[in-house]
Amino acid sequence: MGAAALTGATVSFDLQKMLHRKGEFETARLDDFAFRARARTMRLLATAIERSPEDLVALIATMDDDAILGRLADDGGSSVATRIRRSHPGKIGVKYLLIAVSMGLLSGTAQAAERDYCPERPGIGTPACTIAPGRISLETGLVDWTREDDSSTRSDTILIGDTLVRIGLTDTIEAQLGWTPFGHARTRDKNSAAIDRANRVGDVLLGFKANVHNPDGSGFSVAVHPFVTLPVGRGPVGAGDWGAGLVVPVTYDLSDALNLELSPELDAAVDQDGNGRHLAFSGTMGLGVAITPAVTGTVEFQALRDDDPSGATTQALAGLSLGWMANDALQLDIGGAIGLNHASPDSEIYLGISRRF
Known part of the structure; x- marks a missing residue:
């Protein structure tokens, strides 16, 4: 009876450990996906505004997307960044940026066409x-x-x-x-x-x-x-x-x-x-x-x-x-x-x- 109880406790403990490890794995996978999505978006954004992709990608380790756009606008290097912040006040987020870049809104011709x-x-x-x-x-x-x-x-x-x-x-x-x-x-x-x-x-x-x-x-x-x-x-x-x-x-x-x-x-x-x-x-x-x-x-x-x-x-x-x-x-x-x-x-x-x- 005591041995059975001990075995049940061991099985329960192992199941919890397995679920915990699976959660850590999924979290890491999602974090990696989010990082890659941000990096890809920033590279596209850098190309659209003629900035160094490496420099822009390096910023994502210490700044969120809204802060990066704010820095670009404050540096006077991108009226594109200013327009995005005006059209979408608050937290920008990689999803909005990725949609904008994918639709070509930040390319040279589309940027001119979309100017207010x-x-x-x-x-x-x-x-x-x-x-x-x-x-x-x-x-x-x-x-x-x-x-x-x-x-x-x-x-x-x-x-x-x-x-x-x-x-x-x-x-x-x-x-x-x-x-x-x-x-x-x-x-x-x-x-x-x-x-x-x-x-x-x-x-x-x-x-x-x-x-x-x-x-x-x-x-x-x-x-x-x-x-x-x-x-x-x-x-x-x-x-x-x-x-x-x-x-x-x-x-x-x-x-x-x-x-x-x-x-x-x-x-x-x-x-x-x-x-x-x-x-x-x-x-x-x-x-x-x-x-x-x-x-x-x-x-x-x-x-x-x-x-x-x-x-x-x-x-x-x-x-x-x-x-x-x-x-x-x-x-x-x-x-x-x-x-x-x-x-x-x-x-x-x-x-x-x-x-x-």
């Missing part, structure tokens, strides 16, 4: 982001009404179809073509009640924008944007002569919901009489707020100095605009601006649409 759409509309300032290569952005002001009112005259200018076409040439450079197909200007003399009306086309803008840091506009982004205007139209809608300018837009993400925008600009502006050019310069500061994932509001202030030979002026404007991303390639916008001093236009209201192709 960044229209220049709405607002007074200029964003630093550029359109991805092979993409085209068509941005149109459906209607834009500006009113200027002083002691002797009131002027109303309505622009219809003011359009900017942006074409992605490389990962960091885009070409721009702009034109106003129709403008109506009405001026009323308050003393004589005489009214002058003019229907004109506007001038053509040719330019390009070259981003020098983070072309998708994430984090800290900087670009240079030279342009020229060609005198296709006539006054009061067209300028009457050629002009040129340079904008250096800068944006910085203060948080996931706040974006700071700066747009200093230097112009060879056309003289008021339509013959010759003079110096004009301005500075625009804005704060963009992500109200919802699809709606962004922007508050802006601009100061502009115009040294026209007929009389130098300094304008000050404040603007407010809203942009709604109906989908990842279509934005509708509305906005306005008011003059903060006597030299500025009294008010402006506009409505527009932007579409990426």
Whole structure:
């Protein structure tokens, strides 16, 4: 009886030991599988962002995947890493990375195609982001009404179809073509009640924008944007002569919901009489707020100095605009601006649409 009990205890003990060893084996096998999956994913990721696979794989021994992406983004070496973290906040995990890499979202062509759409509309300032290569952005002001009112005259200018076409040439450079197909200007003399009306086309803008840091506009982004205007139209809608300018837009993400925008600009502006050019310069500061994932509001202030030979002026404007991303390639916008001093236009209201192709 005692021997049987002893034998039963021994069998029980051996079974427990066997199950324990099997558990250790399975745990080790799963850990090895997870490590190999992470290593394979990091090698694919390294190839996609042109980093050393060995260096990236070495990081998995001491860092989780979210920390590795954070390091890549903080080092400024990968806007891809920044985009993944934005689109999937919280812990990333090897499964999400592996799916993204396997679908080709991190390859050069797919990366450009998947870049978030960044229209220049709405607002007074200029964003630093550029359109991805092979993409085209068509941005149109459906209607834009500006009113200027002083002691002797009131002027109303309505622009219809003011359009900017942006074409992605490389990962960091885009070409721009702009034109106003129709403008109506009405001026009323308050003393004589005489009214002058003019229907004109506007001038053509040719330019390009070259981003020098983070072309998708994430984090800290900087670009240079030279342009020229060609005198296709006539006054009061067209300028009457050629002009040129340079904008250096800068944006910085203060948080996931706040974006700071700066747009200093230097112009060879056309003289008021339509013959010759003079110096004009301005500075625009804005704060963009992500109200919802699809709606962004922007508050802006601009100061502009115009040294026209007929009389130098300094304008000050404040603007407010809203942009709604109906989908990842279509934005509708509305906005306005008011003059903060006597030299500025009294008010402006506009409505527009932007579409990426």
